[in-house]
Amino acid sequence: xxxxxxxxxxxxxxxxxxxxxxxxxxxxxxxxxxxxxxxxxxxxxxxxxxxxxxxxxxxxxxxxxxxxxxxxxxxxxxxxxxxxxxxxxxxxxxxxxxxxxxxxxxxxxxxxxxxxxxxxxxxxxxxxxxxxxxxxxxxxxxxxxxxxxxxxxxxxxxxxxxxxxxxxxxxxxxxxxxxxxxxxxxxxxxxxxxxxxxxxxxxxxxxxxxxxxxxxxxxxxxxxxxxxxxxxxxxxxxxxxxxxxxxxxxxxxxxxxxxxxxxxxxxxxxxxxxxxxxxxxxxxxxxxxxxxxxxxxxxxxxxxxxxxxxxxxxxxxxxxxxxxxxx
Amino acid sequence: xxxxxxxxxxxxxxxxxxxxxxxxxxxxxxxxxxxxxxxxxxxxxxxxxxxxxxxxxxxxxxxxxxxxxxxxxxxxxxxxxxxxxxxxxxxxxxxxxxxxxxxxxxxxxxxxxxxxxxxxxxxxxxxxxxxxxxxxxxxxxxxxxxxxxxxxxxxxxxxxxxxxxxxxxxxxxxxxxxxxxxxxxxxxxxxxxxxxxxxxxxxxxxxxxxxxxxxxxxxxxxxxxxxxxxxxxxxxxxxxxxxxxxxxxxxxxxxxxxxxxxxxxxxxxxxxxxxxxxxxxxxxxxxxxxxxxxxxxxxxxxxxxxxxxxxxxxxxxxxxxxxxxxx
Numbered sequence: 001x002x003x004x005x006x007x008x009x010x011x012x013x014x015x016x017x018x019x020x021x022x023x024x025x026x027x028x029x030x031x032x033x034x035x036x037x038x039x040x041x042x043x044x045x046x047x048x049x050x051x052x053x054x055x056x057x058x059x060x061x062x063x064x065x066x067x068x069x070x071x072x073x074x075x076x077x078x079x080x081x082x083x084x085x086x087x088x089x090x091x092x093x094x095x096x097x098x099x100x101x102x103x104x105x106x107x108x109x110x111x112x113x114x115x116x117x118x119x120x121x122x123x124x125x126x127x128x129x130x131x132x133x134x135x136x137x138x139x140x141x142x143x144x145x146x147x148x149x150x151x152x153x154x155x156x157x158x159x160x161x162x163x164x165x166x167x168x169x170x171x172x173x174x175x176x177x178x179x180x181x182x183x184x185x186x187x188x189x190x191x192x193x194x195x196x197x198x199x200x201x202x203x204x205x206x207x208x209x210x211x212x213x214x215x216x217x218x219x220x221x222x223x224x225x226x227x228x229x230x231x232x233x234x235x236x237x238x239x240x241x242x243x244x245x246x247x248x249x250x251x252x253x254x255x256x257x258x259x260x261x262x263x264x265x266x267x268x269x270x271x272x273x274x275x276x277x278x279x280x281x282x283x284x285x286x287x288x289x290x291x292x293x294x295x296x297x298x299x300x301x302x303x304x305x306x307x308x309x310x311x312x313x314x315x316x317x318x319x320x321x322x323x324x325x326x327x
Numbered sequence: 328x329x330x331x332x333x334x335x336x337x338x339x340x341x342x343x344x345x346x347x348x349x350x351x352x353x354x355x356x357x358x359x360x361x362x363x364x365x366x367x368x369x370x371x372x373x374x375x376x377x378x379x380x381x382x383x384x385x386x387x388x389x390x391x392x393x394x395x396x397x398x399x400x401x402x403x404x405x406x407x408x409x410x411x412x413x414x415x416x417x418x419x420x421x422x423x424x425x426x427x428x429x430x431x432x433x434x435x436x437x438x439x440x441x442x443x444x445x446x447x448x449x450x451x452x453x454x455x456x457x458x459x460x461x462x463x464x465x466x467x468x469x470x471x472x473x474x475x476x477x478x479x480x481x482x483x484x485x486x487x488x489x490x491x492x493x494x495x496x497x498x499x500x501x502x503x504x505x506x507x508x509x510x511x512x513x514x515x516x517x518x519x520x521x522x523x524x525x526x527x528x529x530x531x532x533x534x535x536x537x538x539x540x541x542x543x544x545x546x547x548x549x550x551x552x553x554x555x556x557x558x559x560x561x562x563x564x565x566x567x568x569x570x571x572x573x574x575x576x577x578x579x580x581x582x583x584x585x586x587x588x589x590x591x592x593x594x595x596x597x598x599x600x601x602x603x604x605x606x607x608x609x610x611x612x613x614x615x616x617x618x619x620x621x622x623x624x625x626x627x628x629x630x631x632x633x634x635x636x637x638x639x640x641x642x643x644x645x646x647x648x649x650x651x652x653x654x
Contacts, residue, residue, distance in 0.1 A: 082625040089625045138489040152589075154486050154493075161481075161591020162465040163626035168588040171621040173581050175503045176519075185619055192503075254500050261495040262479075262589065264488020292512055294498040298409040298416045299490035 008071035009063075011112075012317040013056055014119060014310075015039065015077045017093025017146075020052055021310065022059035024070075025318035029130035031311060033062035039094060045105070048096040053109055072113040074317030075106060076122040078149075083117050083164025092147070092182060115320050121167050122316030123306075124151025125158050127269050129319045131307035138265040141306070142169060143272035144252060147182070148190040151316075152263060158325030170194070174254050193251035195227035195274045202230050202244045212240035231277040248274075249281045253288025260293035260301055271306030335398035336390075338439075339644040340383055341446060341637075342366065342404045344420025344473075347379055348637065349386035351397075352645035356457035358638060360389035366421060372432070375423040380436055399440040401644030402433060403449040405476075410444050410491025419474070419509060442647045448494050449643030450633075451478025452485050454596050456646045458634035465592040468633070469496060470599035471579060474509070475517040478643075479590060485652030497521070501581050520578035522554035522601045529557050529571045539567035558604040575601075576608045580615025587620035587628055598633030 007027040014021040017039060024033040035058035040047040060067065079091025086103025088094075107114040124141035128134060139153040148170030152159035159166050170190035171183050178187030182196075191197055203222045206215060214233045218224040233241035256268055268289070270282060286303040290296050308315060319325060334354040341348040344366060351360040362385035367374040387394060406418025413430025415421075434441040451468035455461060466480040475497030479486040486493050497517035498510050505514030509523075518524055530549045533542060541560045545551040560568035583595055595616070597609060613630040617623050635642060646652060 080622060080625050087625075136489070138487075138493075154481055154488075155484060157482060159481050159590070160465075161622070162463070162593035162628075163591060165622040165625035166465075166481075166589065166591035168591070168622045171588050171619075172499075172585040173501050173619060176501050176578070176581055177504070183621055185621075251503070254503055258499040258585075259589075261498050262493065262586075263486070264490060264493035264495070266489035292498075292500060294510055294512075295407060295488070295492040295495045298407050298414075298492035301489075 007322050010074050010318040010321045011056055011070045012074040012314045013052055014313045017078055020055045022055045023314040024059050024063035024065055029315050033059045035059040043095040045096045049105055049109055067112055072321045073110055074321040075114055075116045076119040076313035076317045078119050080165050081118050086116050117320055119313045120149025121151035123312035125319050125325050126308055126312035126316030127306055128153045129324050130315050136266045139267050140259045140263050140265040141269045144274040145272035146196050148194050189255040193248055193255055198227050198230060198244060198248045199225050205240055210240050213238045227274050245280055249284040250288055252285040256289035257292030261295050264295045268301055268303045269306050275305050334649050337401050337645040337648045338383055338397045339401040339641045340379055341640045344405055347382045349382045350641040351386050351390035351392055356642050360386045362386040370422040372423045376432055376436055394439055399648045400437055401648040402441055402443045403446040403640035403644045405446050407492050408445050413443050444647055446640045447476025448478035450639035452646050452652050453635055453639035453643030454633055455480045456651050457642050463593045466594050467586045467590050467592045468596045471601040472599035473523050475521050516582040520575055520582055525554050525575045526552050532567055537567050540565045554601050572607055576611040577615055579612040583616035584619030588622050591622045595628055595630045596633050602632050
């Protein structure tokens with residue numbers, strides 16, 4: 001990628017609901033230093049900025065680098081972001097971010113230009129650039145964890161939308177009469193196919209008295225039940241756990257099918273915590289997606305797991321700074 | 328549009344389930360001649376090509392033009408099309424098109440280079456280029472008639488997908504437990520929000536014995552009931568007709584909400600026969616779409632009716648030939 005040769009390293013930040021991660025990324029996508037800290041459990045904007053700056057400076061010192069050596073700062077953040085104005089409009093799990101001009105606040109703090117975008121959008125860019133090395137021009141990336149997010153590469157460029165808030169695939173309605181979603185609406189893909197949906201569905205069945213080893217695994221405390229625990233139980237042959245994963249796979253597949261119809265991608269990359277369940281989830285999900293995707297009649301689609309894990313938004317934020325989503 | 332100045336006129340064809348239309352389009356989007364004929368009701372490929380050639384030559388003679396004066400031929404066609412190979416994979420209402428290499432067949436017939444794409448995709452390009460004059464960079468176009476189709480402009484370029492089959496929005500699942508769709512799957516947007524869905528839903532209620540002036544309007548023949556008739560009845564205050572339109576508007580809105588979340592467009596253009604119902608449908612549909620679209624928190628969206636009517640795919644096909652979807 002000759003394009004990278006003129007570039008300087010980038011300091012990147014990833015601000016999520018529970019943790020803040022930072023990295024120093026060299027041109028070509030090499031991470032030379034990482035740091036992380038907890039996201040303050042507070043609606044105080046100053047506390048969040050303090051924490052972000054602390055983690056950022058820690059990553060810099062780990063790389064023995066200074067801010068002035070950086071090309072710019074790339075920031076990945078959960079939530080709805082207007083990238084034109086640099087404002088985080090709403091971030092469901094970060095109470096300090098409500099119509100917050102995060103780009104300018106961080107830029108003032110650090111004395112550096114900042115580029116800001118949604119975490120799943122940047123993960124898509126990271127996976128495309130450094131996972132797939134741009135081997136395709138049309139990619140759909142979906143992250144299935146507590147919620148569902150997404151990012152799209154179309155004709156070799158990042159899909160942004162009019163104000164940079166595109167790719168909000170988790171709140172696509174797939175069941176118009178379906179269950180309530182955390183967003184306040186109902187029947188969203190996220191309400192049916194996310195890790196939280198899997199856990200909640202399982203808990204409801206346990207509370208209704210169904211027999212399962214998840215009861216023991218959770219120590220009787222239903223708040224311990226999560227996607228990982230259901231997966232563990234399924235591997236031990238637990239009938240309820242297997243059924244719950246099958247149902248989640250079905251809903252994951254329905255949403256993927258929609259995105260395949262809409263984007264006709266050659267590759268769909270699935271990331272996020274729920275993919276740790278592995279083939280038991282992704283196999284049937286891919287089958288459902290292909291069966292429901294009308295356009296696969298014109299050309300098949302490769303559905304695979306993400307390669308970069310937690311690094312993807314950090315690498316995507318660096319790629320954003322280097323302008324790699326625009327070419 | 329200085330870009331157009333070097334260009335020659337384009338002969339365009341639009342092949343649909345019931346009619347074939349042709350036009351000669353001058354640079355700048357001026358139609359100088361139109362012709363139309365019926366689509367042969369036959370699975371004979373030769374009969375379809377004969378009919379297409381006849382209509383095409385009629386349009387040429389109406390413009391007093393020869394094929395050799397044309398830059399190329401732009402062809403819009405209903406169905407799933409692999410634009411890379413020029414093959415119409417499947418066209419639900421044109422029996423003669425089943426894995427048909429339409430681009431090369433027409434190119435041989437006419438002795439001219441041919442560009443081929445899906446009709447709704449080209450209608451999107453036509454509306455963007457000649458309806459909105461590129462006043463936006465991010466546009467979602469949806470046509471709601473017998474079925475539902477769509478086309479997308481993202482970052483000022485036509486969304487194509489890996490093999491040119493993108494934008495198949497009508498077969499996005501919005502009700503995973505919903506009714507059967509003509510495509511063989513179920514719960515597709517088209518199965519709930521199209522003109523056919525509106526008519527079928529109304530007929531079911533009439534057959535169940537509900538009182539409505541549609542009974543008289545149809546002359547007692549349920550096969551006469553269509554979206555236009557329901558609209559007429561609603562304007563006369565018919566309670567059932569009003570309820571049916573409200574329900575259709577709701578489903579139209581749910582699907583539009585999904586597309587707004589996914590693309591974050593600044594404008595959504597709705598075309599197709601069903602829009603003739605007017606504000607009684609589009610008003611409530613737009614309201615539902617905005618309420619369900621998560622990303623409108625970052626920036627509002629303008630939802631409006633299409634401007635070019637039946638000309639949009641013909642103009643889009645000309646724009647395709649001139650390379651206007653790529654810049």
